Amino acid sequence: MKVKLLLPLLLVSISIFAQKENAEQKKKQLETAIQKAQGAKRLKLLDSLANYIYHDTNLECDSILRATMSYAIELDSADVATRQASNLIDYIAYTSRKFEEGKQIIATMSPLLEKVSAPNILDNYYTNVANMYYYAGDFDASINAYDKAASYATQYNSTTLGFIAFRKGIVYVDKGEFGKASLALTEAINSFQKEKDTLKWIDAKGSMSILYSKSGFYKESKKEREEQIELAKRYKPYSNIGVIYFNMAADYNKVGLQAERIANLKLALKNNETSQHKVYFEPIFRSALAVAYAENDSIALAEKIVKELEANPEQYTTHYNEAFYLEAKKSLLFSKKEYKQAIAYGDTYLKLKQKGKQFEEIQLAEKFLYDVYEQIGDKEKALYHFKNYTHIKDSIGSIQKTRVLAYYQTLYETEKRDLIIENQEANIALLDSKNKIMNQWLLFGGLSLLTLFGFLSIIRSRNFAKKKQKIQEKFTQDIINAQEEERTRVALELHDSVGQQLMLITRKSKNSNDTSIEALAKDTLQNVRTISQGLHPVVLERLGFTAGINDLITTIDTNTALFFTTEIENVDAYLNNKEALHLYRIQQEILNNIVKHAEATAVSIDIRKEKSTIEIIVEDNGKGFDYEKQMRFSKSLGMKSLLERSKILKANLTINSILKKGTITQVTFPIG
Incomplete structure (x- = not known):
């Protein structure tokens, strides 16, 4: 039995080793080629190597990304420099956490961005910048960068707009701007549903449930999370179901259901075992379980977890994981009544959260220090932290009360309205029967x-x-x-x-x-x-309508810079003298208006006989005008003359004018 279990593990180990060996081999080949190349060719090879290491391997990529970005800047290649700066900022946001270095890179890239040729490069760059600012705790800078990313994404109909809205929603949630968060997350959810992107849809529902939770709508939050879990179970590739259970545990803690809190944290850790992001979430889930044990008198279990975390500080207690570890450590020390040490860890935790401006976490940190100082009898410091705690709590609480009141008032008004309608219908029925x-x-x-x-x-x-x-x-x-x-x-x-x-x-x-x-x-x-x-018009009287129109066009063509194109059928046989004169005057007025007002360079005239009508179509490429406004406010006799002559002929006059594009005038005259 042991052999059967070991064999698959051995095969997996060999496969991973082979992949790493192949990656190292390809890396060396590219490095050798880079050493021999210069200029644009060298940059192209550096770009290929950086992309390969960053996207396709687990090898260290920091140095190659920096080298490629620097060489691209040296050669004034804005596209390559921005693309690799984007990758480097992404690496800093999720791996190295060296945010000050990230800000220096952003400052270095600023003059080059206007030279970037493709909006998708800038979309990706600003998205990664926004992500880094978020993890650095600078929410305003993060929102600003997401807005820039969205502006570039719009230029090429990018599918990243939904993701950008989703990320903005997360920032607004942590920032405490719940109205803006709701709008952004709703936009994201609609976008993901439209694109049939179930994976992102599940994540967006998770953020919406967090929003409900922070607003005090625990019932709605739970419903949203249950729908999220159901979706996640049906969608097999989804590997972050542990995060949903983790957030469920946070809600149970808020409403005082500690057994459910601990049970969901255990489910979070269990489901995280199969997650592709296991390494990222494990410190968070384990630290949270240690806090839950410490706060519920399971000190031995809490201490065991904290020792395991401290045994591997690089993975569990530093960088992004520091805050989670500090929370576990201070909670354990408090439960063990080691108050002085608890204060030291509590102060460090508070300062860390204050950098991120996460008000709910700051509130809880102030409450913890109040509890510790209260235990050791330091009334002055206890009062100081209690005031800070109540100030934030009242602020958040008043917002929550407003939202809860608005929520239930809506339900009440709806029920009241329905009740009034029912009473009215009952009274009408009674009156009708009598x-x-x-x-x-x-x-x-x-x-x-x-x-x-x-x-x-x-x-x-x-x-x-x-x-x-x-x-x-x-x-x-x-x-x-x-x-x-x-x-x-x-x-x-x-x-x-x-x-x-x-x-x-x-x-x-x-x-x-x-x-x-x-x-x-x-x-x-x-x-x-x-x-x-x-x-x-003597020509009209002596030679007829068609000759009269041609003579009119020739006269205007001779005396103006207009370019005429004409297609005029001989329709004289279908017109009496009176009709010919009115149609001539209509045509004359149309051309006079073009010469005086249109600022056109070309005019097209088409006169032809259809089955039972004569069609006159005059089109110019002038500045156009607002026809409705012209008819309401203009005192022009010319326009009124056009309409009146059309009525006399029982002809249909249509004028279609578009500002800056020109005017098409059509006269449809019925013949016997």
Whole structure:
């Protein structure tokens, strides 16, 4: 039996040894190549070696990460420098815990970050910076770094946004900003569910349960943790189930259920045996169990654990694990009534927690020192620590009371509202049963009168509106017709009177050899002809709508910098003189608006016959405008003229304008 057990262990040992040997061999090969290379090639090899050691092996990576980062800075390679600085900061956060060195690296990298080419590198860098600041106890700097990471993650639709929100939620929980924590964790949970990332979803639920616990909602916290454990058991790859039991134990301690506290801590240690993070969590769980034993008169069991921790200080009592060990040691000393030593450990623990600004832990540390000084009869120091303890407790307690009150007030208001609705429904039913017949008569009679009155009002209102509309339309048509008559009269006057006189002036100036007067007379004559043409388009009258439109476009093209593209079918056969004139005026007004207001460089005009309509589509690339605002506030007669002429023709006018992108105007005219 022993042989069967030893054989698998032996095979595992051989496998691990072989992997380490292969890693060392590959490392030496890369180091040899690096020694022979220079410049960019050397940096590329250094980068490959650093990534290989950091990501794929358990070898010491601190020195190679620093060397690669420094060489990349020397060659001004911002991407490589930032990537390896990110790895180094991550190593400091989780392994070496040399936070001051981490801050120096951040300061060194600051000038290079603007040269980084890819947002994903900066996303990863700021996430690791935020993690390090969190473990260093600088929560504000951590939140700031997570916000920067999120801004870069947004640039390339990264899936890390949920993780960043999750980590921010954790920081806000420890910082005591429970409202912000709730928002961040809810965002994270929604993101993980959307991405079907069960592993992170479980972790986020764990943080939400801690939030509930710190807010005093122990019932909700327990429910959340039970759901978390159920998910974790179904999701086989999840290896941190021990953390859930550890947090359950913390809640049981808060509500005074010590047997359940100890039982869950044992479950935490048992499940941690199969965790891939066993080394990280074991000191935490063992220290917590020692505290639980010490506080529940199991001094021998507590002392056994503390001695085991002290037997391996590098793994159990230093760096990140120092606070957990100090808590176990001070609790054991207090239970053994070794008060002076307990004070020394208690002071060290308090100072450590004050650096991290974790108020709940600081509160408990102050309470511990109060209890110790109370035991030795030092009333002055006991009072000092008791005041500190009550100040923090009252502060946190008042927040909790507010939240609890808000929580239960919501339930109360909901129940009260439901009760009012039920009473109202009951009263209505009772009234209905007593006055059923009367209510029916009143209801039907009232409805009949209301219907009759409404029907008559609608008919009267509709007739009045129709009559008013017809009067308005006739008035508008009369105005437009009068305008056309006046335009024709003025055009003829300009042509027959002013035009003839200018022609005579032109001839006389030519005969007199006065070139300046001749040029002025010719320009004036041309302007008069242009005005006359605008007032009464002769081409339209003599050659028809299609020729008139082409002539209009040619005139504008000659006198402006606009570039025209046209596709115009001959639709003259489908228009009488009146319709042709109105469509011409509509087109003329559209082009005038483009020239005056659009600031366009190009115009496209498409006129074609469809099955039963003539379609006119004019598109420009100008600055566009707010059509609704223009119609509400503008006093422009041109825009109103467009609408009125469209109504006369029973045509559909559509204007679609987008600011800074241009305008599309479409006229759909029905033909017989």
